[in-house]
Amino acid sequence: MRPRPPIEGRGVFSGTGLIITGLAATLAALIFPIWSYTDQPATEVDVLRSETVSTEYGPLSALDQDFLTKVRLAGLWELPAGQQAQQKGTTEAVRTAGQHLVEGHTYLDQRVRNVASRLGVALPNEAGEQQKEWLGTLDAAQGADYDRKFANILRLAHGRVFSVVAQVRASTQNSLVRDLADDANTTVLDHIKVLEATGYVDFDALARDMAADVPSAPDSAPGPTADPGVVVPVSPSPSPTYPLPPAATAPPPSEPGDS
Numbered sequence: 001m002r003p004r005p006p007i008e009g010r011g012v013f014s015g016t017g018l019i020i021t022g023l024a025a026t027l028a029a030l031i032f033p034i035w036s037y038t039d040q041p042a043t044e045v046d047v048l049r050s051e052t053v054s055t056e057y058g059p060l061s062a063l064d065q066d067f068l069t070k071v072r073l074a075g076l077w078e079l080p081a082g083q084q085a086q087q088k089g090t091t092e093a094v095r096t097a098g099q100h101l102v103e104g105h106t107y108l109d110q111r112v113r114n115v116a117s118r119l120g121v122a123l124p125n126e127a128g129e130q131q132k133e134w135l136g137t138l139d140a141a142q143g144a145d146y147d148r149k150f151a152n153i154l155r156l157a158h159g160r161v162f163s164v165v166a167q168v169r170a171s172t173q174n175s176l177v178r179d180l181a182d183d184a185n186t187t188v189l190d191h192i193k194v195l196e197a198t199g200y201v202d203f204d205a206l207a208r209d210m211a212a213d214v215p216s217a218p219d220s221a222p223g224p225t226a227d228p229g230v231v232v233p234v235s236p237s238p239s240p241t242y243p244l245p246p247a248a249t250a251p252p253p254s255e256p257g258d259s
Contacts, residue, residue, distance in 0.1 A: 055119055058174040067168045067177065068116050070161060071184055072123040075109035077131035078154065081138060085150050088138075093198040094147045100194045101154070104187040111183055115176045151200035156209055158192050 051062035082101025089095040116123050127135070134153050141149045165188055169181035195201060 055174065057119070057176045058172075060119055060121075060174050060177070061172065063168060064172050064174055064177045065121055067164060067172075067181070068112055068119075068121050069123060070164060071108055071112040071180065072116070073128055073131065074157075074161060075105040075112070076124070077127040077135055078157070079105040079109070081135060081150070081154060084138060088142070088146050089150070090143055090147055091198065094150060094200075097151070097154075097191075097194045097198055100191055104191055108184060108187055111180055115180050118176060119174075147198065148200045148202075151195050151198045152202055152205065155192065155195040155201045156206060158188050158195065159206065159210055162188050162192065 052059050054060075078101050082098040082105065085098025085101070086095050089098055113123065134157070137153065138146065138150055162185075165181055165184045168177065169185060172178050172181065
């Protein structure tokens with residue numbers, strides 16, 4: 001049998017097939033990550049979307065709900081701290097700062113309870129563990145030591161929440177939350193100023209503590225509910241005009257040996 005002559009172009013076709021196969025594999029590698037990301041239900045985008053709910057006042061995000069909770073928690077511990085400062089403060093500046101806290105958080109508590117009720121968001125009736133520890137520290141302190149701890153603990157707490165208020169005000173799409181953020185911004189800034197006016201704030205320590213804070217995403221919020229429950233108002237009753245006394249002046253320098 002005569003041997004079959006080689007088929008011309010067989011090498012060309014084989015090389016072309018390899019190229020096509022390679023291109024197909026590359027395209028599949030590029031497409032698969034896109035498909036696998038969009039097809040997964042637990043991606044970060046999907047999680048964020050699932051935590052935003054529609055209301056008649058605009059979308060209510062997880063951050064919005066976390067903000068409402070933080071405003072409520074602030075009133076639950078800062079108002080009693082302010083009442084205590086009015087009694088235990090050794091300078092007029094500290095006592096005036098306490099008055100600001102009482103009036104400001106009485107007003108904000110009334111506002112946040114109203115907003116949460118209209119949005120169907122449940123609020124806590126008890127301060128958090130960290131806040132209880134702060135109150136315990138202030139309970140045990142006396143004299144000038146109390147003044148310093150009051151000014152620095154409250155100034156640190158207000159500095160932390162100030163950035164949250166700004167973030168919410170800049171990003172929220174909910175009109176009720178936006179208005180509450182405006183009120184919270186005014187109140188928190190007033191408290192920051194009056195606490196600094198006591199003359200006891202350690203700005204170096206404050207800067208270190210603020211730098212050590214690691215931002216974290218809000219806890220997954222349960223979302224609005226038809227029955228958010230009974231939210232007990234903080235005491236005393238809110239003032240309808242929300243007057244605030246003028247900022248206090250710093251106390252005179254401490255004498256040697258003052259503790």
